[in-house]
Amino acid sequence: MANTLNLGNGDWATKENSLLGYNSENGNYKPLPFDFTRASNGTFVNKSGLIETAANGVPRIDFLGNTSGALLLEPQRSNLIPYSSDFSNAAWAKQNVNVTSDSVISPDGTLNADKITDDSTNGAHRITDSITTSSSGSFTYSIFLKKGTLTTAQFQVFNSATASSANVDLVNGTITSDGTGVNHTIEDYGNDWFKCSISGTLSNTSTTVYLYLKQKPSYIGNGDYLYAWGAQLEQGSYATSLINTQGSAVTRVADSCTNGGNDQVINSTEGVLYAEISALADDGGNRRISLNDGSDNNRINLMFTSVSNQIVCNYKANGTTRVSLSTTSYSVIDINKIAFKWKLGDFQLFVNGVKISTDNNTIMINANALNTIDFRDGNALFPFFGKTKDVRVYNTALTDAELAALTTI
Numbered sequence: 001m002a003n004t005l006n007l008g009n010g011d012w013a014t015k016e017n018s019l020l021g022y023n024s025e026n027g028n029y030k031p032l033p034f035d036f037t038r039a040s041n042g043t044f045v046n047k048s049g050l051i052e053t054a055a056n057g058v059p060r061i062d063f064l065g066n067t068s069g070a071l072l073l074e075p076q077r078s079n080l081i082p083y084s085s086d087f088s089n090a091a092w093a094k095q096n097v098n099v100t101s102d103s104v105i106s107p108d109g110t111l112n113a114d115k116i117t118d119d120s121t122n123g124a125h126r127i128t129d130s131i132t133t134s135s136s137g138s139f140t141y142s143i144f145l146k147k148g149t150l151t152t153a154q155f156q157v158f159n160s161a162t163a164s165s166a167n168v169d170l171v172n173g174t175i176t177s178d179g180t181g182v183n184h185t186i187e188d189y190g191n192d193w194f195k196c197s198i199s200g201t202l203s204n205t206s207t208t209v210y211l212y213l214k215q216k217p218s219y220i221g222n223g224d225y226l227y228a229w230g231a232q233l234e235q236g237s238y239a240t241s242l243i244n245t246q247g248s249a250v251t252r253v254a255d256s257c258t259n260g261g262n263d264q265v266i267n268s269t270e271g272v273l274y275a276e277i278s279a280l281a282d283d284g285g286n287r288r289i290s291l292n293d294g295s296d297n298n299r300i301n302l303m304f305t306s307v308s309n310q311i312v313c314n315y316k317a318n319g320t321t322r323v324s325l326s327t328t329s330y331s332v333i334d335i336n337k338i339a340f341k342w343k344l345g346d347f348q349l350f351v352n353g354v355k356i357s358t359d360n361n362t363i364m365i366n367a368n369a370l371n372t373i374d375f376r377d378g379n380a381l382f383p384f385f386g387k388t389k390d391v392r393v394y395n396t397a398l399t400d401a402e403l404a405a406l407t408t409i
Helices: 400-407
Strands: 003-008 018-023 030-037 042-045 051-054 060-062 070-073 077-079 093-095 097-105 111-118 126-132 137-146 152-159 162-169 174-177 183-190 193-202 206-213 225-234 250-252 256-258 271-279 287-292 299-304 311-317 320-327 336-342 347-351 354-359 372-374 386-394
Touching: 003 070, 042 060, 070 256, 093 097, 097 126, 111 206, 126 225, 137 152, 137 206, 152 193, 162 193, 174 183, 206 225, 256 372, 271 287, 271 299, 271 400, 287 386, 299 336, 311 336, 311 347, 320 347, 320 354, 336 400, 347 400, 354 400
Parallel strands: none
Antiparallel strands: 003 018, 003 386, 018 030, 030 256, 042 051, 060 070, 070 386, 077 225, 077 250, 093 126, 097 111, 111 225, 126 206, 137 193, 137 225, 152 162, 152 206, 162 174, 183 193, 271 336, 271 386, 287 299, 287 372, 299 311, 311 320, 336 347, 347 354
């Protein structure tokens, strides 16, 4: 199996505005750089499991939950909370709690996470921050929490007289909602740190975020505490990587990865496009990886679509879609191994070791037409936002046995 274009699979090389692919045919590792842009810095989890900041234009290889790394591509987002980790600042109102700055090592490996301690009052114990947002649309509030003598908490967003909240167990790493119309997640960042998030819908511009010690009950405090770091309020339907703030809202610009390969390693008349990928959320967005000719006239798309959990591969020749193979059986937020084979009269889609569907169309893209691989379609639309562990282009069609072996989880 000669895969003529490779990206990832644990073999990553990055620099400003470039991501290195390679040609492994006959053992020849010839560099095939992708163009990469992001006009801001951005955070990711490094090989040591710590949150690190990548400079402007440097691709982020994220190691959260895996040892091989995955290319992290995210949309533009802004953290609207002006002091993301300084809970002692007056922007965070305190009710029946005391905040001790820089008390424990945070997920970025430095001593900059705060300790929040209840006082002896019989009442709610919390911190809050009021933010001006847009008048409508989705929101996500996230915060990193670590157990102390307290092992439970509640985080909440209040907008238009509606409280959207979730309770968190910081021992077992579990989270449950006590509100309606919201989604919530929890991720383990190691060293007892959990990133907790809640997503819902805004209806006016006045938004307040809360962190309650315990799970919002009124109680008599006894000097118990937990740790907090990295709060973020962003307008979008899911949490993205931390955007640090120190006095004002900060925007992380979208990632873009394009223009990989060339017509010498992409065979327009037969081959396989393979990807090991996951979406950031099943949020109704179209996300595409494509082989194309710089337009939408000739292209091969591998994509997650607006249909929930739908994986689609389609083939367009001379301006007309000739083949479209799909499945809705797989969760797109999990890593899936997907392979699309094209050859005269023999088109196939494999996902996670299983042949999903076939087509015997005989109208083909002209030889030497496909000349690039992009994390979007050929019209520069529908960028792929998600995590990519591995992408390969094979310049010959593979057998069923080879495709099954390639895609088996």
